[in-house]
Amino acid sequence: MNWKMKEIVLTVILSVSCGVIYLGWSTLWIPISALVxxxxxxxxxxxxxxxxxxxxxxxxxxxxxxxxxxxxxxVELLTGSHFGLLALLVGVFQGVGSEIAFAIFRYKHYNLVTLMLSGAFAAIAGMVYNLLANGFGYYTSEVLLMTLGIHIISGIILGGWLAKVVVDALAKTGVLDQYELMKEKRKRDDIHGNIVGM
Structure with missing residues (x-):
């Protein structure tokens, strides 16, 4: 499936923006981690x-x-994350986990459930990386399950659900009218309108 130039450009813009947010979030993580x-x-x-x-x-x-x-x-790595190379390596695993959620549905369903699964699977894949990098003795069973559970819940809410909220808000401004998200929405609206009109 070929990518259009506008899709590549938007992907770069959004990914770079998220990378900068990741860096800020990483910086915020230090004092919060010290507290809790x-x-x-x-x-x-x-x-x-x-x-x-x-x-x-x-x-x-x-x-x-x-x-x-x-x-x-x-981007997070190159802009100075204190996590260093770990930021990129764990990002690869999280990207694979997230991608699996869409692949399961053969890239045909992009609803809230799929987006939330994307966040959950990214959390699981990220934990797999941590276990491989640090060794299976790094966590006690209780800490492992607690950490994984918190990460999955956070992935579902701050990853999947929040992503939908952000994109739906952007869509209302009209800036995404030329992308697949809005094209599919218009198709559904047309089908619904034709059914109602019968």
Whole structure:
């Protein structure tokens, strides 16, 4: 499936924007983690995966979620994240996790449930990276389950649900009228109008 230039440009713009947000969020994570501990600060996780559902929801093409997350993570790294190379490496895993959510539905469903699954799967994939990087003895069973649970919930809310809220708000301004999101919405409206008119 070919990408149009406008889709590439929008993906870059949104991914770079999310990457800058990731950097700010990473900076905010330091004092919050000091206050509530790394496990407690896990509620912040979802913002770090929001690029995937935002771009995938608008562009609606295979690979969009993965590309957006990796690009945003690269921007976070290059703009000085204290996480260093970890930001990019975990971004690759999170991008794969997010992409799986859309692939399961064969890239045909871009609703709230799919976006939330995207955030949840990104959390699971991110934890897989942490286990591979730090070793399986890094977490006790209780801490692992608690951290994963918090990350999944945060991914669902701050990743998936918030992505839909942000994109739907952007769509109302008309700036997304030429993208797949709005084209599909117009098709559904036309079909609904024809059925009602019968």
């Amino acid at each position: 501990g790394p496990v407690g600060a896990g509620f912040m996780f979802g913002i770090w995966v929001i690029a995937s559902p935002i771009v995938a929801y608008i562009i609606r093409k295979p690979g969009a979620a993965f590309i957006a997350e990796v690009m945003a993570a690269a």
